[in-house]
Amino acid sequence: MQKELENLTIGALARAAGVNVETIRFYQRKGLLPEPDKPYGSIRRYGASDVTRVRFVKSAQRLGFSLDEVAELLKLEDGTHCDEAREQAERKLADVRIKLADLRRIERALAELVERCCAATGQVRCPLIEALQQNPVG
Amino acid sequence: MQKELENLTIGALARAAGVNVETIRFYQRKGLLPEPDKPYGSIRRYGASDVTRVRFVKSAQRLGFSLDEVAELLKLEDGTHCDEAREQAERKLADVRIKLADLRRIERALAELVERCCAATGQVRCPLIEALQQNPVG
DNA sequence: CTTGACTCCGTACTTAAGTACGGCATTAAC
């Protein structure tokens, strides 16, 4: 089914992951993506796991993680340094739960907004901003 | 209770919102924050609603919204252009729900990671990356 | 009435995350 996702050139990888070729090279420099060997000749080949990884990076980014944070997330899954990883993961998990709470509040606020918007004419006091009031940190 | 949050100078506002003074001025230039009048003399004064607004911007940012997107969110709540606003809000809501789904997957993955991490010794095949596989867009 | 902290404003610098460019090598297609 995804046999065509093996043995990709860098251009094909970029296309498959929906990013620019230069972005791939940039991620390699940053250590977010391994630089594979050049099996035949002098051209690197990539596989489905690379596509997955690039997509992961982009998704995490859209959720407000910086590339450095994504790199930390990726380090968690290599299985080594188990205890460090657990602590890291716990901290990330706390972050993620705060984000979830914030997002849920925004979701509610937007849903209410949509609900009321054309129902109530005139003054629509919407709870969007209030949604993020109860924020502990800065 | 928040009487001390009225009549703030820009410095006090920045401190109250946990950002740099320059950030306040930057947000004003961007139209994310109103530039109030100078009631006495030539110094502007700010109130609690400004603190709230700056905090909102920072929170939304941590969730992956750009300042331009935050500006759009803020425009939604002024009550004018009701039908445009509703469509906008619906689109934002769809975005937010995708983000929520992604974040929940990351949450699950991190929780599993923490769970297993010190339980299973050695090979920890963690589902972090897989969490964001099923992403429709790019 | 001066001094130190702060404001105002414009301009310039910085960092993160790409994106583009130019020159050379290689390889697939005709």
Next chain:
DNA sequence: GTTAATGCCGTACTTAAGTACGGAGTCAAG
């Protein structure tokens, strides 16, 4: 077997989001 498309690599440019800086004005305290 030439040539157009890619790949490789290094360096330079761009955009978003601040951050810093410098000079002039202002205000409250001593």
